[in-house]
Amino acid sequence: MVESLVVAMIAFALGGVxxxxxxxxxxxxxxxxxxxxxxxxxxxxxFVLPALLSNIWQVWQYRAALPERGFLIQLAVGAGIGALIGSVLLANLPSDILSITVGLLALVYIGFRLAxxxxxxxxxxARRIVLPVGVLAGILQGSAGISAPVSMTFLHALRLERRQFIAIISVLFSAMAIVQLPTLFSLGVLDGQRFLISIAACVPLFLGMPVGGWLVRYVPPQLFDRLIMVLLFVIAAGLIYKAL
Known part of the structure; x- marks a missing residue:
C-alpha cells in the first residue's frame, strides 16, 4: 500500500506538471x-478519478473557449461509448498484451509527432469524423489508458488556440472518465484500495498543475515537448521490455 501510494504520487505530480x-x-x-x-x-x-476531477475543473475554467455544441456533443458521446467498450476489454485482456499495447501506443504517438x-x-x-474519432479515443483510453495517438493528434491537427484546445480535450477526457468510473467498479477492476489511492493522487496532480503553468513561461514549449517525449520513450521501451 505504501509503495503503491509513493509511486502513484510521483507519477501524478509529473502528470500534473x-x-x-x-x-x-x-x-x-x-x-x-x-x-x-x-x-x-x-x-x-x-487514474480515473483524478482525470475526472481535473478535467471537469478545466472545462469550467476554459468554458468561454468551448466551440459549437454539436461538435462537442458528438465528441463526448463517441468518447463515452468507446470508454465503455475499452473498459470491458481492460477487464478481460491479458496484462502482458495491455502493457505492450500501452508501450506501442506511446511510441506511435512519439513517431507521429516527430514525422x-x-x-x-x-x-x-473534423466535423464529419468527430464521432468515430471520439469512439476510437475512448476505446484506447478505456483499454490501455492512453488515447493521445488519436485524441491529441486529432485536436493538435485542428490548429486550435491554446485555451480552446484545453477546453475541448477536457470535455473529451471528462466524458471518458464519467463512463469509466462506474464501469470499472462494476467490473471489479477498481476496488476500495485503488479508489483510496486514486483520491490521494488528486493532491499531487492539482499541486503539479500550477508548477507546469509556471515552468512553461520560462522553458521554451518546443524544449518542454521534446523532454516529455524522451521521458515517454524511455518509459514505453521499459514497459514493452518488461512485458516481453
Whole structure:
C-alpha cells in the first residue's frame, strides 16, 4: 500500500506538471509509469478519478473557449461509448498484451509527432469524423489508458488556440472518465484500495498543475515537448521490455 501510494504520487505530480504546462498529456506520463510497477488495470483504474476531477475543473475554467455544441456533443458521446467498450476489454485482456499495447501506443504517438509536426486538418472535415474519432479515443483510453495517438493528434491537427484546445480535450477526457468510473467498479477492476489511492493522487496532480503553468513561461514549449517525449520513450521501451 505504501509503495503503491509513493509511486502513484510521483507519477501524478509529473502528470500534473505536464497538464499545467500544455493542458493535457497526463495519462501519457502516468499510465506507462504506473503500468511498469503495477500493471495496466491498476494504472487505468487509479487514474480515473483524478482525470475526472481535473478535467471537469478545466472545462469550467476554459468554458468561454468551448466551440459549437454539436461538435462537442458528438465528441463526448463517441468518447463515452468507446470508454465503455475499452473498459470491458481492460477487464478481460491479458496484462502482458495491455502493457505492450500501452508501450506501442506511446511510441506511435512519439513517431507521429516527430514525422508530422505540421500536419493539419480542416475543421469541416473534423466535423464529419468527430464521432468515430471520439469512439476510437475512448476505446484506447478505456483499454490501455492512453488515447493521445488519436485524441491529441486529432485536436493538435485542428490548429486550435491554446485555451480552446484545453477546453475541448477536457470535455473529451471528462466524458471518458464519467463512463469509466462506474464501469470499472462494476467490473471489479477498481476496488476500495485503488479508489483510496486514486483520491490521494488528486493532491499531487492539482499541486503539479500550477508548477507546469509556471515552468512553461520560462522553458521554451518546443524544449518542454521534446523532454516529455524522451521521458515517454524511455518509459514505453521499459514497459514493452518488461512485458516481453
Amino acid at each position: 505536464l497538464k499545467g504546462a500544455i493542458g493535457a498529456g497526463t495519462p501519457v506520463v502516468v499510465i506507462p509509469l504506473l503500468s511498469i510497477y503495477f500493471g495496466v488495470p491498476y494504472a487505468v483504474s487509479v 508530422k509536426p505540421d500536419w493539419g486538418l480542416d475543421f469541416a472535415v
